[in-house]
Amino acid sequence: MDKEQNVITKRIKVFGMIQGVGFRPLVFRLAEKYEIHGTVRNIGGIVEIIAQAAEDNLSSFLYDLRSNSGDEYEIVHILVEEINENILTEFKIIKSSSDHEVSIIPPDLPVCKKCQNEMDAMENRRYQNPFISCTACGPRYTIIEKLPYDRDHTSMEDFVMCQSCNKEYTDAHSRRFHAQTISCYDCGPYAIMNELKDKDAVKEAVNILNSGGILAVKGIGGYHFVCSPMIEETVLNLRKLKGREEKPFAVMFENIKSIEEYCIVSKEEKDILESKARPIVLLYTKGKSMAEATGKGGIYCGAFLPYTPLQILLTRNLGPLIMTSANLSGKPIIKDDDIILNLKSPYLNGVLYHKRRIVRSVDDSVAKVIDHKPQLIRRSRGYVPYPVFLPKWNKENTDLEIFAAGSDLKAAFCLYKKGSAVVSQYFGDLEELSVLEEYKSSFRDLSSLLQITPDLAICDLHPNYHSAGYAKNLGIPLITVQHHHAHIASVMAEFDLEGPVIGVAFDGTGYGSDGNIWGGEFLICEKSEFKRVAHLQYTPMLGGDTSMADAKKTATCFLLKAGLLPEIQDDRVPIIKGAVENNINTVLSSSMGRLFDAVSSILSICHENRYEGECAAMLEKEAVLALRKGIKPEKVTFALKENNGIIEIDPKPTLKTLCELRNSADKGSLALGFHYGVADVILMVCELIRNKQSVNTVALSGGVFQNTVLSERVLKLLREKGFLVYVNMAVPPNDGCISLGQTYIGLRKNG
């Protein structure tokens, strides 16, 4: 072969999740394989390869690069151009340069198979090492201080590599070639418990947990409180430690087999459980049960698999463990050693930790399977800060950089630059000051990490949102976006839809353009605009956040409006009635979430949301149990009327049926009937809109669609009638999606 003639040079730019996953070493090995000369380097978040070889070799090289994608790295986009270059004599990895390209920072990764095998191999020098990692696994986002991702830009800089590790680090054929998190028993980090180190520390922890104690264990994005889920007293103590926490606790299991003893696991659920993000997955419980205080009578168990070597060691020794974020009543997850070590509580029996600093805190993610597909409930560790790509906008809006503030509950902001929208980790409720501080400092942190200087801010319409207040104070141009419009726009962003779509946004509360409280909305959305075409009829409700949590009061308000007062037994009725009639501290609400609350209370299933969505979750539970038992749903219907061209959905017939039958009919058949009734009315309204506006695409979003029974039913009905239906995939349908939707609208308005 006449080399001189066939050799060409190409500049290859690779976009995707390729930072911190051993991508450059892999390129190096591929280059060796195909006799390619040239260089590879990081520029910002993109990898640039200069490759010189015979044309065929270059094609094979590119083919391999693409076809390996998806396993250890994920390529989103490759740009190839031919360039003129002198003859090169070798292939080398050259130093990273940080310029202003979009940075893609890898999410944290769970222990890989190969590392797990090494952990299990007695002769391996990392046998049972709690910090084993390689180029394909280990912490990333939570240890990176700045880009490019090099060891001295991470909290691993505190640990000096030993000679053996250094040898692996510099050997291009090692699995730990340029593995920034490389460590061993010699160089640390070490597991620490009291005065004990590594194996002894782990042993001590196992002993304490075995005897019913509660430990704080340092994880990836923060500390966990850990204890046995089987001992009622221990779990009750954990609830005291966390302070009035009522939610079911997440449980970490050694493996899928162990989960299957307690939960039903489908193929899809197994896939998410084992996915790189290792989220908590909500599974239906079965068989063996745990302490009552663990699951709180729900039908779901939040199950997940270990993602750190330390967690593997613990679950292997102890079986299932409650693994709940270490935080106190509504405050952010604790990540700093001195805070947890100084936490004085009679319920905390020890701290198992290490000295690798957590640079930023990230909670565990939560997902469930709906319609055979994963749906995120909380998008955090393992997903963040992987961007959502908005390809259409990649070219057209090259310069616009955006901060979208999101919502106040399940707060998460979004930073946008050059086609990639990075949705931040989940923060929780910004009403709590320390959460708000975390939100603000994370904005500063993430914007500097990604080198994004927003020139446009976007926030919710709600006048009392802390997130909106923060966005307003940034002193840059500001756009406000209606809450439910943002919900639907998040789906449009994910699937690159331009509209028109029929957006069905069902949630608890959002501030409407008319100043009322929305939450049962049908919006026609197209590009940056929306039109409200239908909604749940307004019901006057008592104001204040505490009223929203009181399902019994909500039920009273609905029944008052429907003229069904005698059905309620609540000694507060005269005052509630007086308030509603005299317009004292009342708001008008079209919230579907509130209707679920009311129905849960009317059926005496649950009267209060001690945590968000509790009433609806308990109502769904009854429906699920009815489905399992093959109980027929009671027929429950809504009435439709038109008011100024807007369809109003009247829940009166529903409420009437439920009130009349609640003492005679099976609770499950009513609960299921209600779910089906809501699905029916969604279909009816969508068909009415389709007939009028010839729109056949439907986007569903909002926290109400986290309800499996409702979602699967409505998807089935809509598809049967030929609708094309989209739901959130990359972000949760709850308020975790708002900042992405806001970003989409901001781009459309400026596009």
Place this chain on the structure above:
Amino acid sequence: MKIDMAYGSGGKQTSNLINDIFLKNFDNAVLAKMEDSAVLKVNGKIAYTTDSFVVTPIFFRGGDIGKVAVCGTVNDLLMMGAIPKYLTAGFIIEEGADMETIDQIAQSMSQAAREAKVKIVAGDTKVIEGKGGVYINTSGIGEIKTNGISISNCRKGDVILLSGNLGEHHAAIMSHRMGIENTIQSDCAPLRSMVKNLLDNNIKVHCMRDVTRGGLATVLNEVSKSSSCGVEIYEDSLPVSVQVRGFCDILGLDPLYMANEGKMIAVIPKSQAKKALAIMQKSRYGSNAAIIGKIVEGSGVIMTTALKGSRIIDILYGEGLPRIC
């Protein structure tokens, strides 16, 4: 007997109204002269303020518009460290109002004035078309007893005292409007003796403020802004009666944002906190007084909640607007 437009004509009926109601009730030598202006003797610096009062209903448990009109202006003077001396009163009466109603209002004003040791020395009446409503404007003069008391005078480390239970006026008015029978009474009261006791006992008061419309949350935000400081309060320490608490829980109201008509805060050096609290608690209308917080570094108002969380207490926007999803 109903008041009609003729009572505002300036003629005989007007003078009947003045003689039969106002002169009779406000009985004092300055007013009795019926000069074009009251001629007053004052010592040193004065504080001077005015306020207009619009309350529905006019009569409620614990007070009426007249009492509120006197107490409001008296309290505003007191908050500047001034001892109230003289008031003026202007009435705008809608035709159809009962003569008896006006008389009752005037009686109640006279009683409140007596308690506050102020004289109503000038007045005016107008009658307008309408549905029998009454609106009152009062202005007042007080002699400054202690200088330098100011909303911009709060200092880091100072302690914040609240003179009693929150939300009672607001809850009483709302109960009335809703037609609800309960035992909640408006707290409407003049705070003369409380303020005088504090000053007479050499409490170095940095700032006083009556807690009225907008509630404690609004007042504390004003403190934070004017004194360029942070304000920290403790939810646990806020005095609220069982009845008002229950009422608020049902309606979803927050006592922090509810109006009062006889409550004040005092911001004083930490060293005098205990002494001041004892004085307040011994004073009339002060039995439920409490230390509710302190002045800190920073800005804005932060509340430590009963569950040891902390939240920002903003100024109210949109009554009852829920945030949660």
